Amino acid sequence: MRVSSTANALLLAEWDRCRWVWNECVARSRAVCAHNRAHPEDKQTCGPVPLSAMLTEARARIPWLREGASVPQQQLIRDFGRSRAKAMKDIQARLPMQHRAGMPKWKKKRDAAPTFEYTRRGFRLKDGRLHLAGGIVLRVVWSRDLPSAPSSVRVYQDSLGHWYAGFVVPAQTRPLPETGAVIGVDWGVTETATTTSDAHDLPHAQHGKNAAQRLAKYQRMMSRRKPGRGQAASAGYREAKRQTAKVHKKVARQRQDTGRKWAKAVVRDHDAVAVEDFRPKFLAKSTMARKAADAAISMTKTALLEMARKHGRTVHLVHPAHTTMDCADCGARTKHALPLSERTYTCTACGVSRPRDKNSARVMLVRAGLRPG
Numbered sequence: 001m002r003v004s005s006t007a008n009a010l011l012l013a014e015w016d017r018c019r020w021v022w023n024e025c026v027a028r029s030r031a032v033c034a035h036n037r038a039h040p041e042d043k044q045t046c047g048p049v050p051l052s053a054m055l056t057e058a059r060a061r062i063p064w065l066r067e068g069a070s071v072p073q074q075q076l077i078r079d080f081g082r083s084r085a086k087a088m089k090d091i092q093a094r095l096p097m098q099h100r101a102g103m104p105k106w107k108k109k110r111d112a113a114p115t116f117e118y119t120r121r122g123f124r125l126k127d128g129r130l131h132l133a134g135g136i137v138l139r140v141v142w143s144r145d146l147p148s149a150p151s152s153v154r155v156y157q158d159s160l161g162h163w164y165a166g167f168v169v170p171a172q173t174r175p176l177p178e179t180g181a182v183i184g185v186d187w188g189v190t191e192t193a194t195t196t197s198d199a200h201d202l203p204h205a206q207h208g209k210n211a212a213q214r215l216a217k218y219q220r221m222m223s224r225r226k227p228g229r230g231q232a233a234s235a236g237y238r239e240a241k242r243q244t245a246k247v248h249k250k251v252a253r254q255r256q257d258t259g260r261k262w263a264k265a266v267v268r269d270h271d272a273v274a275v276e277d278f279r280p281k282f283l284a285k286s287t288m289a290r291k292a293a294d295a296a297i298s299m300t301k302t303a304l305l306e307m308a309r310k311h312g313r314t315v316h317l318v319h320p321a322h323t324t325m326d327c328a329d330c331g332a333r334t335k336h337a338l339p340l341s342e343r344t345y346t347c348t349a350c351g352v353s354r355p356r357d358k359n360s361a362r363v364m365l366v367r368a369g370l371r372p373g
């Protein structure tokens, strides 16, 4: 969006109020947790109902809060509720710490990027401009036409200070002609996707690698200029931080672009897709290369699922267990996982031999109940 300095100031003021609401929710939630620990016989809840009541009460009491629109403040309470519910669910499921969604934390002025959601009664579109509750008018640079009236809009600012609006519209399916073909997809590090079709393999685009050198440079600059505790960051530090964010953003965009183009080709040429249900863990101890590969896989998988839904194709998500150990032809399982250095899968039962990743891609098809071509 093109945001005038007036609108920018209004948005940031709205964000200050929303942050206050969020932080009140955090404080309330922590108080409830502490109370419930101390008085297990008198459990209190911290769901959307008491939090909404808290907002109503606070808006009546504090004129500054009331100056802001109520829609984004209410939506923020819903966001908080969802975020808290997810954390509670993970705690109850006794997930290991590193896999848990943490309890919602304070949003600090310095590092919480503004994000607001407006439901239908909080915004309207007129002459290509976005009017938000509270008299904020924004000029939208449309990436494409809206297919129908949006039910909500999310307005947010990225780490570079640019503002965006994302509109929610009903998904439309645009069916493609049937092809009679199916495809299996295996994810990996050197090849982001290996498929049962030689024309649809996707090598790992080295977007991250090319950016890594520049990232390292800016990160060195940042660590040299890191402000001490309680000290304001220097202009040099802020600039290095901005450049780092810029590089990250560029890499993400390139990944998304590559992923979408590949997904489009896969979906256009096949009626059904069997794909490994890969879930990256982003563990702290994994290498930069592994992290980059995982990020590329996540992005590509998302692009594939979205593209398939958009064009009415069937997707089978296949559990990744043992997909590298099974023979796609006879179903025999090797006793031990193949070492990563072993690039060829040779079946001791039926004697078939093919590249390891191609075998896995074929296993996806078999597991999904699709017949390899």
Ligand SMILES: [Zn+2]
Pocket (backbone or CB within 6 Å): 327, 328, 329, 330, 331, 332, 347, 348, 349, 350, 351, 352
């Ligand atoms: Zn076999």
